[in-house]
Amino acid sequence: MLEWIRHWSCMNMGHKEFSVLGLVISLGVFLLALPTVCGDVAYSFPEEMKRGSVVGNIAKDIGLEVGKLAARKARIDADGNxxxxCDINLGTGDIIVADRIDREGxxxxKASCILKQELVLENPLELHRINVHVQDINDNSPQFKKNTIKFEIRESATKGSxxxxxxxxxxxxxxxxxxGYSIEANENFRLNVIAKSGGGKYSELVLEKELDREKQQELTIVLVATDGGAPQRSGTVVIHVTVLDANDNAPVF
Structure with a gap:
């Protein structure tokens, strides 16, 4: 009986040692299988670049021989997009534009627009994060919601309204x-441009000379909004003012 207990204890201890050893080996294999994540690589270029445009050479930037790119099956993957x-030219190591990039879309x-991509290398598995900073270009013109802004103003309106x-x-x-904003020259109104505290600007008409319905019943003024890009872009809207009658004339024989 004592001999059997001694034999069972030795076997049980051997199983424990085997289990611990197996766990260590499994953990080592798992860690070796994990990809090596290296430092970030950043590129900055304007939106709307043509497909195939070169934005940088990642082989040079990470210190890898160009000839090893194909051997290690280098590819670009989207990271959360x-x-x-972006894509990679395996023959040169260049990072190229693979699809249209519309910053506004x-x-x-947002003041900063960053796309996250990844360079994946195999044998051994290795990842390089790529941060693409997309720069804004002046590809949009100012626009008004309507084609016409209408006002009905009495001829009795006071100067400064x-x-x-x-x-x-x-x-x-x-x-x-x-x-900025501007209007074409006219006798009755000037334009006042106001900057908003949160950014952006708006404008208002200021009456400089009293209206006289008996002389002119309607006024048409063109309002122009301009941006600061190069080349500069603009948008227009027509201001239509209808002058309403006031009892400012006495009957005359």
């Missing part, structure tokens, strides 16, 4: 967004 916007009015105008909108940001 529905589209793969991807990032809207103000009339707020609809604000134009531009999908671009920074200097490429709207920078």
């Amino acid at each position: 529905s589209k793969r916007y 991807l990032c809207g009015k 103000r009339y707020r105008l609809d604000e134009a909108h531009d999908a671009d940001i920074g200097q490429n967004a709207i920078q």
Whole structure:
């Protein structure tokens, strides 16, 4: 009986040693199978570049021989994006534009627009994160919601009266967004441009000379919104003023 217990204890101890050894080996294999994640590589280029345009050479940037790219099955994968916007030329190591990049569609009015891509290398598995900074270009013109802004103003309106105008909108940001407004020269109104605290600008008509319905019943003025891009873009809207009658004339025989 004692001999059997001694034999069972030795066997049980052997199983424990085997289990621990197996666990260590399995963990080592698992760690070796994990990809090596290296430092980020960043590129910056304007939106709307043509497909195939070169934006940088990643082989040079990560210190890898061009000849090893094909051998290690190098490829670009999207990191959290529905589209793969970049590709790699295995013969040169160049990163090229693979699809149209519309900054406004991807990032809207955000000040910074970054696409995340990955360079994947095999044998051994290795990842390099690629941050693509998409720069804004002046590819959008200022636009007004309507083609015409209508006002009905009595001829008795006093000098200095103000009339707020609809604000134009531009999908671009920074200097490429709207920078100012202007109107064509006229006798009755001047334009006052106001900067908003949260960014952006709007304008208002200011009455400089009293209206006289008996001389002119309607006025048409063109309002122009311009951005600061190069080349500069603009949008227009027509201001239509109907002058309403006031009892400013006495009957005359």
